[in-house]
Amino acid sequence: MITQSELLTKKGEHIQRMFSSIAGVYDLLNTILSFNLDKSWRKFAVKVSDVTPNAKILDVCTGTGDLAIEYSSKLNDHGKVVGSDFCHEMLTLADKKLRKRNLSNKINILRADTLRLPFHDNYFQVSAVAFGIRNVSDLNAGIREMARITAPGGRVVILEFSQPTNIIFQKIYYFYFKKILPLIGKIISKSRYNAYAYLPSSILNFPDRHGLKDRMEACGLVDVKIYARTLGIVTIHVGKKP
Numbered sequence: 001m002i003t004q005s006e007l008l009t010k011k012g013e014h015i016q017r018m019f020s021s022i023a024g025v026y027d028l029l030n031t032i033l034s035f036n037l038d039k040s041w042r043k044f045a046v047k048v049s050d051v052t053p054n055a056k057i058l059d060v061c062t063g064t065g066d067l068a069i070e071y072s073s074k075l076n077d078h079g080k081v082v083g084s085d086f087c088h089e090m091l092t093l094a095d096k097k098l099r100k101r102n103l104s105n106k107i108n109i110l111r112a113d114t115l116r117l118p119f120h121d122n123y124f125q126v127s128a129v130a131f132g133i134r135n136v137s138d139l140n141a142g143i144r145e146m147a148r149i150t151a152p153g154g155r156v157v158i159l160e161f162s163q164p165t166n167i168i169f170q171k172i173y174y175f176y177f178k179k180i181l182p183l184i185g186k187i188i189s190k191s192r193y194n195a196y197a198y199l200p201s202s203i204l205n206f207p208d209r210h211g212l213k214d215r216m217e218a219c220g221l222v223d224v225k226i227y228a229r230t231l232g233i234v235t236i237h238v239g240k241k242p
């Protein structure tokens, strides 16, 4: 058993075990808990990524591959997406999804830790992550690694949960996401690690949108843009590698 405070230290091995335990219901719970908004958030992240049709794109912490799939829809036959993750169970589901949609030729799936990506410097036009970087044990090191494999002029794109700024909406939202969401998550996932209680705690412990922008700049990215969606429930940060 891993406790909530142990999970919040984000040791890779614990995070991996937690995601293995919910992999089978991950997509279903995303749809239910986000009221199906997660798809539009990923779509928007792709839209502001400045992708050209022949680009090489890396989606780290790809999970079941949804962001990678979204990027692949923008590419021609010369473009390529790689989806990487360190959780075997998530990647198995991603692989199954890609086969079913005939996308295995456009998207490669790879097992890799975001802190140690097996690619040369400057290899990709875009490196992106959706709801993943919050779980990486060293946030700055994760961003630096994404920036390292991105080509000069390319983009590092981070889609992540954030905290709504409107005080009234915040109160309603926090009730949902601190009380209701963990309960539904627990009932459906039956996760031994209480992954859906970790979700709100990890979001509340994550830098706010300006803090994340500062981190991206500290990691060498410039011209960092912030796009808040759905009253600030999620934010997309897009930074440029100089």
Ligand SMILES: C[S@@+](CC[C@H](N)C(=O)[O-])C[C@H]1O[C@@H](n2cnc3c(N)ncnc32)[C@H](O)[C@@H]1O
Pocket (backbone or CB within 6 Å): 012, 015, 016, 019, 030, 060, 061, 062, 063, 064, 065, 066, 067, 084, 085, 086, 087, 090, 112, 113, 114, 115, 129, 130, 131, 132, 135, 136, 137
């Ligand atoms: C919340 S899921 C996000 C999945 C997907 N990107 C999406 O949009 O739904 C987070 C994923 O990050 C992966 N992950 C967390 N830390 C990681 C790390 N250090 N290296 C690689 N994958 C990691 C987990 O295994 C999990 O699949």
